[in-house]
Amino acid sequence: MSVHEVIEVEEWAKPLPGLDNVNEEYWKAAREGRLLIQECPQCGHRQWYPRALCTACAADPEWLEASGRGTIHTFTVIRQQGIPAFKAELPYAVVMVELEEGPRVFGSMPGVDVDAIEIGMPVEVYFVAAADDTGVPYWRPGG
Amino acid sequence: MDRTPVIVGIGLSDYPKAPHLNGVQHHVLAARRAIADAGIEKSEIDGYVNAGGGGGMMVDDAVTMAEYLGIRHKYIDGTMTGGSSFEFHVQHLAAAIRDGLCDTALVTYGSDQLTRMGRSLGTGGMHRGQQRVAGPSGYEAPYGNSLVGSYALHAKRHMHEFGTTSEQLAEIAVGVREFASLNPNAIYRDPITVDDVLASRMIADPLHLLDCCAITDGGGAFIMTTAERAKDLAQPPVYVLGAAGGQTHWNVSQQTDFTSSAGAQAGPIAFERAGVTHDDVDLLMFYDSFTITCLILLESLGFVPKGEGGPFVAEGHLKRGGKWPLNTDGGGLSSCHPGMRGIFLILEAVRQLRGQGGEAQVPDCEVAIAAGSGGWLSCIGVAILGRERA
Numbered sequence: 001m002s003v004h005e006v007i008e009v010e011e012w013a014k015p016l017p018g019l020d021n022v023n024e025e026y027w028k029a030a031r032e033g034r035l036l037i038q039e040c041p042q043c044g045h046r047q048w049y050p051r052a053l054c055t056a057c058a059a060d061p062e063w064l065e066a067s068g069r070g071t072i073h074t075f076t077v078i079r080q081q082g083i084p085a086f087k088a089e090l091p092y093a094v095v096m097v098e099l100e101e102g103p104r105v106f107g108s109m110p111g112v113d114v115d116a117i118e119i120g121m122p123v124e125v126y127f128v129a130a131a132d133d134t135g136v137p138y139w140r141p142g143g
Numbered sequence: 144m145d146r147t148p149v150i151v152g153i154g155l156s157d158y159p160k161a162p163h164l165n166g167v168q169h170h171v172l173a174a175r176r177a178i179a180d181a182g183i184e185k186s187e188i189d190g191y192v193n194a195g196g197g198g199g200m201m202v203d204d205a206v207t208m209a210e211y212l213g214i215r216h217k218y219i220d221g222t223m224t225g226g227s228s229f230e231f232h233v234q235h236l237a238a239a240i241r242d243g244l245c246d247t248a249l250v251t252y253g254s255d256q257l258t259r260m261g262r263s264l265g266t267g268g269m270h271r272g273q274q275r276v277a278g279p280s281g282y283e284a285p286y287g288n289s290l291v292g293s294y295a296l297h298a299k300r301h302m303h304e305f306g307t308t309s310e311q312l313a314e315i316a317v318g319v320r321e322f323a324s325l326n327p328n329a330i331y332r333d334p335i336t337v338d339d340v341l342a343s344r345m346i347a348d349p350l351h352l353l354d355c356c357a358i359t360d361g362g363g364a365f366i367m368t369t370a371e372r373a374k375d376l377a378q379p380p381v382y383v384l385g386a387a388g389g390q391t392h393w394n395v396s397q398q399t400d401f402t403s404s405a406g407a408q409a410g411p412i413a414f415e416r417a418g419v420t421h422d423d424v425d426l427l428m429f430y431d432s433f434t435i436t437c438l439i440l441l442e443s444l445g446f447v448p449k450g451e452g453g454p455f456v457a458e459g460h461l462k463r464g465g466k467w468p469l470n471t472d473g474g475g476l477s478s479c480h481p482g483m484r485g486i487f488l489i490l491e492a493v494r495q496l497r498g499q500g501g502e503a504q505v506p507d508c509e510v511a512i513a514a515g516s517g518g519w520l521s522c523i524g525v526a527i528l529g530r531e532r533a
Contacts, residue, residue, distance in 0.1 A: 012273065014285050016285060074299050077345075078266075089287070094288045107286060108286035114348075119300070
């Protein structure tokens with residue numbers, strides 16, 4: 001069991017994921033500090049984002065709690081963005097993180113010095129409580 | 144009867160800025176010009192293809208526009224793979240025409256993006272604050288990525304794996320701008336240098352402003368029919384030698400290889416069908432949403448081995464007079480990019496194969512490739528076109 005920091009915020013001004021009966025557990029777990037991926041009981045395939053089938057063999061996937069550690073597979077530094085909540089944080093890195101468990105996860109690293117970020121760098125997840133039913137995973141150096 | 148599929152008419156609407164036209168009117172103007180170019184009666188059109196996407200749902204989609212244009216079709220296709228839709232349309236229509244599902248089909252596209260939305264597409268943010276975003280893009284929505292950023296993720300990884308440089312990417316923008324200087328309608332016509340690209344502001348590392356395509360208005364249309372019907376039309380036919388497509392992902396979060404594309408699947412199929420080799424190709428019409436898009440298409444379609452695109456481009460092979468001139472109309476980088484550019488790749492390829500390229504004419508242009516990229520290097524459509532049949 002790997003529980004990571006969840007930061008509470010007064011107000012959330014960024015776009016949020018839409019919840020449905022497949023992904024609500026993913027976003028709820030994130031609210032509690034846990035990063036979920038899926039693993040197929042039939043073929044062992046692991047996947048992110050959560051779906052209603054295994055993309056390899058079409059079986060019913062099961063949840064797997066990830067360690068929350070990985071490395072940066074690729075990234076970019078966003079220097080121009082029109083949405084005010086993001087504009088206020090410029091510049092920031094958007095990252096693809098390759099988890100220890102295999103799958104890659106999309107995310108960002110707001111507040112981290114963009115000049116210190118490089119491909120291959122170890123990172124660790126933390127969460128921001130965006131709503132009562134939704135935590136958003138972010139990444140920072142570590143792990 | 145010879146049902147070999149050919150392109151017999153092309154039309155562009157007004158661009159790069161056309162405040163007198165809305166999205167639907169771009170479709171219409173381009174269609175009228177394509178019909179006139181072919182010298183065919185509108186009543187002969189019995190197939191219609193349109194990806195929509197220029198004006199919103201049920202405004203310029205296939206069925207709405209079929210009604211507006213008054214087309215009594217026997218074959219309709221609304222395939223929408225983003226900017227590469229039109230290369231997929233060529234693939235689908237080639238099969239439909241060969242099989243006799245229709246005889247003469249019209250493909251249209253139109254967008255008033257610059258006039259309606261300004262230049263916010265690339266970094267304006269696709270979703271508003273506090274909005275709930277349904278579907279897979281909800282997994283990206285909280286992070287403030289941009290359209291430019293999605294391509295930058297590819298460029299960064301390509302640089303990491305192969306040592307590709309910003310200077311090498313810039314060469315693509317410089318070469319395409321030279322062709323734009325020959326096109327009186329191109330939105331950006333002043334010559335640029337590698338240093339100009341590198342000095343332009345960074346939008347999403349490692350992509351500078353001049354690594355990014357323009358945002359314009361524009362529309363296009365083309366007409367496909369049988370080689371038999373083409374015999375007494377106004378223009379020499381351009382043959383569809385081979386077409387293929389593929390998809391690796393849609394949302395960029397699901398890209399599995401940030402240095403390649405579905406062109407690696409589609410390219411070999413298109414070339415095999417066409418019966419030509421890379422060395423037979425005289426003109427590259429590649430989707431240049433960003434400089435990196437062209438580099439990855441060049442490699443994944445097999446024109447150069449993976450990882451060798453950067454040095455190859457820097458040697459000038461894609462420039463005017465080079466081995467494989469790229470985007471002779473000035474491309475999306477410098478001429479016309481209303482949102483889904485793939486149709487213009489086909490229109491310019493046809494113009495060149497007819498020998499109507501004007502100052503930008505590629506000498507003895509016999510085989511051209513149009514390679515569209517839709518989404519975030521997600522859906523790649525390839526059409527190989529020729530002056531002579533396969």
